[in-house]
Amino acid sequence: MASEVVTSEVAVGIVTVSDRASQGVYEDRGGPAMAAYLERVLATPWRREARLVPDERPVIAATLRELADEHRCALILVTGGTGPAPRDVTPEATEDVCERILPGFGEAMRTASLREVPTAILSRQVAGIRGQSLIINLPGKPAAIDTCLDAVFAAVPYCVDLIGGPRLETRPGTIEAFRPRS
Template identity: 55%
Template sequence: MSIQITNSKNTKRSHPDEIWIGLISISDRASQGVYQDEGIPALENWFGKALSSPWHLEARLIPDEKEIISKTICELVDVIGCDLVLTTGGTGPSRRDVTPEATLAVATREMPGFGEQMRQISLKFVPTAILSRQVAALREIENHAALIINLPGQPKAIAETLEGLKDSEGKSMVPGIFAAVPYCIDLIGGPYVETNESVIKTFRPKSAIRNKP
């Protein structure tokens, strides 16, 4: 089972800096209609608040099957042309949790810093964060590359991972992983992504910051 927000195979980018984001929610029961998926709506809501530059979403809801996960990642990157692919679910130690393996099976290079930071954030809340096997990686094909990141499955954990931890005054205590995503997209040849700093402040070296007219 899969869902699509739009049919991008027949759609062109509305702006040169429009980022195309693929969302993959991985759950046997949600994909079978046993319960409502929460991962995709949570991410769509978060991007609505966080991004200030143009963006477009493609979403898929699929079961915990390694081959299906890998094929879906390849579809979103190779066929649709997504610059960023985020998965939710399937990163624990149970035998049905195969998202990291499926991600690395179609990756060209791993980006271990993202997984390390995600676990550091989650450890502030629960000691079982060390059981998470979330990975991030690049998939590079001719003339295109994308960043793929495995996120937690719970909406609250998704937001915490992306935004990081803030104190009562809104000051950052532990950086969220999305602070580094726009610069990574720059480095692999993708669009220039800008964010709403009240949600997440992007970090770029001064030499990489675009001068606005």
Template identity: 55%
Template sequence: MNTTTNEDAVELAGELIVGLVSVSDRASAGVYTDEGIPALSAWLASAISSPFRIESRLIPDERDDIESTLLELVDERQCHLVLTTGGTGPARRDVTPEATLAVSTRDMPGFGEQMRQISLRFVPTAILSRQVAVIREIGEHAALIMNLPGQPKAIKETLEGLKDADGAMLVAGIFAAVPYCIDLIGGPYIDTNDAVCKAFRPKSAQRPAKV
């Protein structure tokens, strides 16, 4: 399954390409409707203000399928960022982290640590989550791959962070660090909607806001 932000658009220089992978035996078999990819697509549309397009895949909980999908999205489709949802618990069918680590060239443990800190605000079973983030490098291209939770509410909280009733940040979401990470691995510059998620960059890496 392929979706894009604009099906007729020609790929632009500096356009961010995002791969979305929902890992679910039942959703991929049509037993129920997948909620992960729609939730991710909607959040990205609200949070990113610079050009981007999406490559989406709905696949079963099979390690070979997950690995081959990640390789296709990074090596062939040239995605700069790949987000997976599902398959990160301790059950025997939960193999997304293993597949992600298998295609990586470098581990990025801080993302997984922060995801669990956010989830622990809600449930003690957050310590059972095995979500990881990695970088895959091939030739001159590199991508950040991150495992996210399976539920739409948890996806939003993980990416965006937690705010109090006045809008003050209680726990930072992981996406605030993603644009600068993409900068560092040679990807396109990502502008964000500060009302949803304000990207953090050191002053030396910031570009003037577009008017």
């Protein structure tokens, strides 16, 4: 009897926060942009847990809890709702569910974005930890998603290691995951 090799896929949450996209007024381009980025960068097999939700703080928070607690997503990327407009509540919803906030992620992403657009200082994206899940807020514009993930992704696999998540490997020639040598 031949033994079967089973490769388990890492669950990754892909959340788009948008009133209009969730109502079908326009196509969600943020979720596919985040997924395309991960396809390019992650060597580890992964599966997408995609969600499209309105700019409603309780709905965003409930979605993040579901992805972290029920689906055990090692990484949850959230696009949209990070600006200064009254309905932009993604950072607050993220803070509602996280046990710890990681300010360096937001700082690095804003710094990288500021090299491209002066309005990057208006962005309020945050990152934090819930259990064994790393949650990262990203801007809603697809080009900004790549800029921000490029700025922080080298640290993502090691962060997931530190919180007890699965080992994430990156593809050679893309972002090199940084792990300190022991």
